[in-house]
Amino acid sequence: MTQGRFVEAETAARRAKLIKLRREGVPYDDPRIMGLGYATPGAARKDLTRALQNHHEDEAAEASVYRQQENERLDALLAAVWDKATTPSPVFNKDREIVAEEIDLKAVDTVIRLIDRRAKLNGLDMPVAFEVSGPGGGAVRLDHVTLPELNQLIATAGEPDGSDETDNEDLRYVDEDEDEDDHGDTA
Structure with missing residues (x-):
């Protein structure tokens, strides 16, 4: 050797x-x-x-x-x-x-x-694109979502925008920190 x-x-x-x-x-x-x-x-x-x-x-x-x-x-x-x-x-x-x-x-x-x-x-096939969007085509906020809200979002996924003209409070995601600046201080 x-x-x-x-x-x-x-x-x-x-x-x-x-x-x-x-x-x-x-x-x-x-x-x-x-x-x-x-x-x-x-x-x-x-x-x-x-x-x-x-x-x-x-x-x-x-x-x-x-x-x-x-x-x-x-x-x-x-x-x-x-x-x-x-x-x-x-x-x-x-x-x-x-x-x-x-x-x-x-x-x-x-x-x-x-x-x-x-x-x-x-590996020649292109991957299938998949996108989930929120009301009006905007982003879906998931940082403060509860399990029931997530389940309701999943249940309503795929419905065209504007199909339900009523305001659904359960699906409205509010940024609880929106009154705080970037450092966590209140404005």
Whole structure:
């Protein structure tokens, strides 16, 4: 074993022991951790961060390889069904005469599902935007909301503005600190 590989193996073994001790809740300044060869608790903390980062990079590399393999499989499946989905085929009557040409709708559905799967695999789909707004389209105040008020807000969510012209005191959120300036002093 070369010197470099020996050091790598030693570092990996030390980090494995460090991770085990930290999972058990052992503090960084404990003699068991310091006995692993760390000069300070900060050095042990930094080494743990490096170990976790290296592990994360290894996981990301594995995920990238998996994603590539899945994309190649989807490519093969898509190539196998593409012609059926895009090229019209003859439609015969009972006398075996061509009466029309149609594309294979099952193949089209398969292509759409394969494309959808690829978009999900590669994160191509845009996230769905969701916004909750208060009366008149303004912000919903949640800093002084009681559970019954929140439940009523949830129950009425989705109603168009102006659908209920009555003033609903239960849904009116008042800033109880509105008479105070930024330092908590009353004006």
